[in-house]
Amino acid sequence: MTDFTPISEVGEFGLIDRLRDALGTAPSDDLVHGIGDDAAVVRIGNGRVQVVTTDTLVEGVHFDRSFMSMGLLGAKAIAVNVSDVVAMNAAPRWATVALGLPNNVFVEAVETLYDGIAHACKQYGCTVVGGDITASERFLVSVTVIGEADEDTVILRSGAQPGDLLCVTGDLGSAAAGLKVLLAEKDAFATDDAQPDLRQWSYIVERQLAPHARLDRLQQWREAGVQPHALIDLSDGLASEVHHLCHASGVGARLEAALLPVHAQTFKAAERFDDRPETYALYGGEDYELLFALPEAQAKKLPGDSFAVVGAVTASPDIVIGMPDGATLPLEATGFRHF
Numbered sequence: 001m002t003d004f005t006p007i008s009e010v011g012e013f014g015l016i017d018r019l020r021d022a023l024g025t026a027p028s029d030d031l032v033h034g035i036g037d038d039a040a041v042v043r044i045g046n047g048r049v050q051v052v053t054t055d056t057l058v059e060g061v062h063f064d065r066s067f068m069s070m071g072l073l074g075a076k077a078i079a080v081n082v083s084d085v086v087a088m089n090a091a092p093r094w095a096t097v098a099l100g101l102p103n104n105v106f107v108e109a110v111e112t113l114y115d116g117i118a119h120a121c122k123q124y125g126c127t128v129v130g131g132d133i134t135a136s137e138r139f140l141v142s143v144t145v146i147g148e149a150d151e152d153t154v155i156l157r158s159g160a161q162p163g164d165l166l167c168v169t170g171d172l173g174s175a176a177a178g179l180k181v182l183l184a185e186k187d188a189f190a191t192d193d194a195q196p197d198l199r200q201w202s203y204i205v206e207r208q209l210a211p212h213a214r215l216d217r218l219q220q221w222r223e224a225g226v227q228p229h230a231l232i233d234l235s236d237g238l239a240s241e242v243h244h245l246c247h248a249s250g251v252g253a254r255l256e257a258a259l260l261p262v263h264a265q266t267f268k269a270a271e272r273f274d275d276r277p278e279t280y281a282l283y284g285g286e287d288y289e290l291l292f293a294l295p296e297a298q299a300k301k302l303p304g305d306s307f308a309v310v311g312a313v314t315a316s317p318d319i320v321i322g323m324p325d326g327a328t329l330p331l332e333a334t335g336f337r338h339f
Contacts, residue, residue: 013244036248037157038087038233039147049154050093051147053084059139067182070109072209074116077141080235082124082213083288085147087233089155089218092126094146100136113141124215153227160230160249160293162315167228167299167307169214169289171261172238173277176284177269178208184273204265211288217306224301228292237285238310243333245291246319255311255321255331282321283334 007015020035032041032049039053057063057077068076082092097117101110121128126145181201198205213233221227232245238260246253260281270277293313311321321331 032151032154033156038084038231039090041088041151041154043151044148047151049090049149049151051085051088051090051149051154052144053081053147054142054144055081055084056140056142064182064186065139066186068209069116070112071116071119073141074113074118075120076116076209076211077143078117078120078124078126078145079211079213080288081143081145082120082126082147082215083211083233083235085145086213086215086218087155087231087290088147088149089153089221089227089231090147090149091215091218092124092145092147095121095126095128096144097128097131098142099131099133100138100140100142101133102136102139105139124213155228155231155292157230157232157245157248158250159228160245160251160313161295162251162313163295164229164293164313165296165299165309166242166253166255166291166311166313167294167309168234168238168261168291169217169307170287171263171266171308172234172282172287172289173260173266173280173284174204174207174263175211175286175288176208176237176280177266177277178204178206179284179286180273180275181205181269182208201265201269203263204269208286211286213288214290217290220302220306226294226298226301228294228298230293232291234287234289234291235285237283237334238291239282239331240285240333241291242311242331243319245293246313246317249293249313250317252314252316252318253311253320253331254314254328257321258324259308259310261308261310282331 010018030043032043034040039051041049041051044050059065063073078095085092117128178201182205230245230249232241234241242253242255257278260278262277262281266280267277270280319331320328322328
């Protein structure tokens with residue numbers, strides 16, 4: 001009798017590894033980097049490359065229509081893919097959109113979805129050039145974004161070096177805190193006579209519903225003459241992404257809990273739900289900020305308010321976090337899990 005392995009036993013990334021093995025190696029002079037980074041990298045000639053990424057948002061897994069408008073959903077579907085392109089130090093150019101539509105989604109809703117897609121594409125400088133529509137039991141939006149860059153400016157996860165600073169753009173944990181607030185207030189969205197007052201949570205709710213890819217930071221780095229050694233976007237949480245970056249680079253890391261940048265509303269949400277704010281920052285996910293490894297001398301070229309140092313790359317393979325009380329703990333690769 002054949003034994004079958006539940007996907008939960010190997011996890012999302014274990015499954016990806018097994019599928020990559022099933023595909024085998026297909027040598028190509030045009031392929032710079034395939035499966036294993038935020039996006040694939042393919043040569044197109046004259047020192048230029050395209051980077052290609054795909055992401056899918058599924059109702060009930062990634063969004064809830066009771067509090068996610070169609071316009072915001074469309075914009076978010078573009079932003080999360082652009083974030084992967086940005087994490088390769090590339091500029092987004094083209095996009096395709098595939099929709100799976102259940103029978104309770106109407107034409108006007110799809111038009112509003114595309115208004116959000118169009119708005120985000122204008123913001124990031126990319127154009128939708130095609131896609132697909134099919135019937136589906138669940139509402140889903142699958143987007144592919146193609147970006148472009150000079151080959152010698154592409155940044156992979158694999159370039160971190162011992163002694164590099166580990167830095168992040170923006171604050172961490174806000175999206176997770178915003179989701180917790182939205183889920184707690186969900187019942188009020190479903191009634192006609194009561195609406196939740198989210199004004200005190202406006203920042204973290206926006207971070208959950210309307211994330212922004214940090215294309216602005218790439219421009220800032222170019223202007224400052226800075227190019228990080230390694231780069232990854234923070235979609236699954238800092239703890240998980242630090243492990244991905246260190247594994248790809250063959251290094252370790254030490255983070256400092258006291259250095260994690262956390263917004264005041266995230267602290268407030270943690271108090272409301274009796275959580276620890278660093279839990280949101282390390283394991284929450286969906287911030288779509290950037291984690292990058294950079295020599296200290298390069299970091300000094302950047303405005304201090306454009307990033308936060310959260311730790312350093314180490315030669316030891318261990319990935320640990322220093323706590324405010326002086327303890328050093330192993331940092332587990334825990335974050336958002338699909339299975």
